[in-house]
Amino acid sequence: MLVRRRWAFAVTGGGVKIEAVLFDLDETLHARAPSIVRFARWLYAEASLDMPEAEFVATVLKRDERGRRPTEGLYTWLATHFDLGKTAGEVVDAYRMTAWDRPVLYPDARETLRRLRALRLGIVTNGGELSQTAKIANSGLDALTDAVAISGVLGMRKPDPAIFNEICDRLGVAPACCVMVGDSPELDVAGGRNAGMRTIWVERATWPPGLARDYDASVTRVAEVVQVVERWEGMTRAP
Numbered sequence: 522m523l524v525r526r527r528w529a530f531a532v533t534g535g536g537v538k539i540e541a542v543l544f545d546l547d548e549t550l551h552a553r554a555p556s557i558v559r560f561a562r563w564l565y566a567e568a569s570l571d572m573p574e575a576e577f578v579a580t581v582l583k584r585d586e587r588g589r590r591p592t593e594g595l596y597t598w599l600a601t602h603f604d605l606g607k608t609a610g611e612v613v614d615a616y617r618m619t620a621w622d623r624p625v626l627y628p629d630a631r632e633t634l635r636r637l638r639a640l641r642l643g644i645v646t647n648g649g650e651l652s653q654t655a656k657i658a659n660s661g662l663d664a665l666t667d668a669v670a671i672s673g674v675l676g677m678r679k680p681d682p683a684i685f686n687e688i689c690d691r692l693g694v695a696p697a698c699c700v701m702v703g704d705s706p707e708l709d710v711a712g713g714r715n716a717g718m719r720t721i722w723v724e725r726a727t728w729p730p731g732l733a734r735d736y737d738a739s740v741t742r743v744a745e746v747v748q749v750v751e752r753w754e755g756m757t758r759a760p
Contacts, residue, residue: 539754541694542637542746543685543713544666545703546646548587549743550630551656556620557585561592563619564612565607568605577603587726588603621655626662629744634665636747642666645684645701647708649673679705680712699710700737700753702746710736719753 548551561581565574585595595641596616600609607615646653650673657663668691672678675687682689689696696717703709704725713720716733722739723746738749 537697539640539700539719539750540698541641541643541689542691542700542702542750543643543645543688544634544743545679545701545705545709545723546644546653546656546662546743547648548704548725549702549709550626550634550644550662550705552625552627553585553587554582556623556725557582559620560616560621561714563615564599564603564605564607566721567607568603569741570603570605570651576721601704617655623660624656624660624678626660627743629742631661631665632660638665640750641668641694643670643688643692645670645679645688645703647672647678679708680715682712682716685713685716685718700746700750706732721749746755 539541544550544658549647558578560630561578562574564581565577572579581595584598595611597609598702599605600607600612642665644657644662646669648671650671653671653673657666657669663669667687670684670688672684675684677684677687679685685696685699685701689699692699694705699713699718700714701709701713701718702720702723703713704722704723706722706728710720711732720736720738722736723743724739724741728734740746740749
């Protein structure tokens with residue numbers, strides 16, 4: 522039986538001390554669109570399609586929905602809707618070669634993690650074990666973080682508080698001492714908030730009309746997270 526520990530946490534003058542910062546992976550640290558574009562262009566070059574390349578790429582990007590759909594469905598859809606001359610399994614291999622093996626991070630991702638290294642850092646991501654593990658390892662994010670929670674490994678997904686509790690256990694911190702950073706209002710912001718964390722919304726997705734804007738800060742670039750955390754904790758960090 523899994524037993525959750527009873528957390529004791531430090532309190533500073535302004536409230537609970539921040540001990541860890543958690544990041545979503547896709548569309549927060551990892552730029553998914555460039556990988557999808559490279560994948561689509563590779564498929565187009567390998568096939569003989571009766572449509573312009575730009576139209577095919579745009580169609581694949583739209584179908585992907587910034588990773589909101591299960592990627593396995595994208596593979597099957599491509600193999601059945603287009604004359605690619607490939608099975609769904611071969612489409613998977615193509616995606617693995619073009620996207621997983623050469624993931625693209627947002628330009629400020631690595632430097633942001635380096636500047637936050639005085640704190641414990643984690644990644645909380647929905648996705649398959651193979652894809653997310655490969656992207657994290659091949660981008661070097663594993664060397665810049667202390668723990669990872671992948672839904673496909675754990676059998677739990679954001680916004681379920683259980684996956685946030687799991688990453689807290691791995692980092693050895695209380696949820697109240699964590700900041701959750703992500704682009705998804707539902708999965709990252711609401712999920713982190715419901716788990717008892719402070720939240721920072723990275724403004725890369727449209728905020729749903731019916732969802733309360735209940736976040737502690739919002740940023741347009743991941744690099745701005747450093748200034749937000751420093752302001753909260755009164756940190757002074759060299760540029």
